[in-house]
Amino acid sequence: MLKVENLHARINGKEILKGINLEVRPGEVHAIMGPNGSGKSTLSMVLAGNPTYEVTEGSVSFYDKDLLAMSPEIRSHEGLFLGFQYPVEIPGVSMVNFMRAAVNAKREYFGEGPMSATDFLKLMREKRAVVELDTKLASRSVNEGFSGGEKKRNEIFQMAVLEPRLSILDETDSGLDIDALRVVAEGVNKLKTENNATIVITHYQRLLDYIKPQFIHILYKGRIVMTGGPELALELEERGYDWIKQQVDAQENN
């Protein structure tokens, strides 16, 4: 479904991604790990279409369509979802209005009329249950005054509503305690089908105890420098990133 080839991107003139290659097929779970500053979040932002990042080279196709040519909203309609590392607070915009605008925009894209109020409320209720999201949060402004855990649950709630084909979860585990981590991870697992795929960006092995990836990619200096199976994450947990850094840096010096 997703094919990233030789992707280069920069922000404020600084090149962050220096040739990413990645292929994701339906039903797969990928984890992208790597030291701070390696470009993990940049990759997620570029895939989601953040206009502040500039793609300088390479291509990304999503179900054989040119993803990079699409606006962020079209990417969402086409089934791409980004769970933010830092979910954005939007004071004054209620969760309900926010979700209604999102749901109806997608329906419009596929030539359907707006969802009826009853159906919409039913959908909200159903999807809130996936991540045990408190009903009272629905009447509040988007992410405003939400705790760290509530914000991350809210991301997965939105994912549940939008039913994406590919979800990129950027450090969804950061700032979560063990219980919240479990709820969020179980939510992601409940939404997993053989037709959709997930890319999990994380620093730590612990999230991968819940969300089990088949592929682990190590991102370093804007490139995927190593790909392996689940055992690679365990090795990283034990040995850290230094051995990989040394390997890569040594190759560069040669």
Add this chain to the structure above:
Amino acid sequence: MNALKQYIDLYKRHNDLVDGNSAGVLNALRPGALEALENMRLPAYGSENYETTDLEAILSPDYGVNIARVDIDVNPAATFHCGVPNLSTALFLNVNDIYAETERSHEGLPEGVYAGSLRRFATEYPEVAAKYYGACADIENPIVALDTLLAQDGVAVWVKKGVKVEKPLQIVNILQNGVPLMAVRRLLVIVEEGAEVTILGCDHTQNPDVEFLALQTVEMFVDKGSRLDYYDLEESTEKTSRLSSLYLRQGADSNVLIDGMTLYNGRTRNEYYCRFEGERGSLRLLGMGIEDRSRRLDTYTKVDHLHKECHTDELFKFVLDDEAVGAFAGLVHVVKGADKTEAYQSNRNIVGSDKARMFSKPQLEIYDDDVKCSHGAATGQLDETQVFYMRTRGIPEDTAKLLLKQAFMADVIDGVRMKGLKERLQLLVERRFAGHPLNCSSCHSACPQGEEGEEC
């Protein structure tokens, strides 16, 4: 050439007409106004607090002034109604500056309230009128002087001691004429001790191609322990200029809300001069402006804290697009001895285009050392991170920006405490940002086949 001259000449030529069609209390202040105007130089465009308002240019055109009180067709007034849902008001009209009543002017008002023509008020209660009329408006202010010179009628609201008026009073100011016209309006509000009242003013212009000038002076006396809510909503046209000057005097333990909302306009200057004349008064001063094209909105506020333990909460918000220009100059002045004053002033603005401009000047002048005061101004653009976040959820960029602009105004709208008005404002602001050419459009006059909501 001094733009004031034509008005001075007009009055000198026709003072008999002006006086003859008015009342003694109003006439008594005209000589003083005339003297003030004859010695007055209009504040220059660009000078302090007039950075965005060119009084000379606004006053120069040859507007007609209906001093002879030529009857315009105010017949529809009797059956005029405001179709805003859940808004039940005692409704009065100013058609240009001719006062007119409707079937619903006095419905549901308790004893102890005078609400109606200022001229009649001044005739029936000359002593009360003389005590308050012109008592707090500054005659050296060009808007006040000109208004005092030429105002022949207006609206008076007098709520006697202890009377609580539950039904809001609504004054719909309609501008309608075939040729350029100046409407000289006056509002006098007296809320006696322990009384309560809510007033909503709505400005509408009927002829979009005609130039109008609405000149308005508002004087409000809110006695101790009383409450006044005053909403002033402008929905006029690009060819309408509005010069409004409001003077408020607040007694001890009084509670006042003033909310000035400009949804559609041409050139507007709104001035608010507020003063606490007793302890523990509370004032919420709110305002919003949505400006696009080449509209201009200039707001000046001054709040004088002369007594202890008074509380001011001031918030003005503007959204500017295209080539619109906005200005906010606000001064909170706390005298020595006004201990435990709490005064907060905030002006926040979104400038959405390269050519739109905002001038913001928040000021505090504090001569007491036992106060809590703050002021702040922020002018910026919509938050790109928020826009992007919404877009990743499939919300189109335009819709995202629309939601954010609405959200920006949410706290001003939340300040509205009049039933039916808050919901209406939410809708009006939403429509406004969505670029609907129609505004409130809920004013209806009777017509042969007229159904509610239909144009006729």
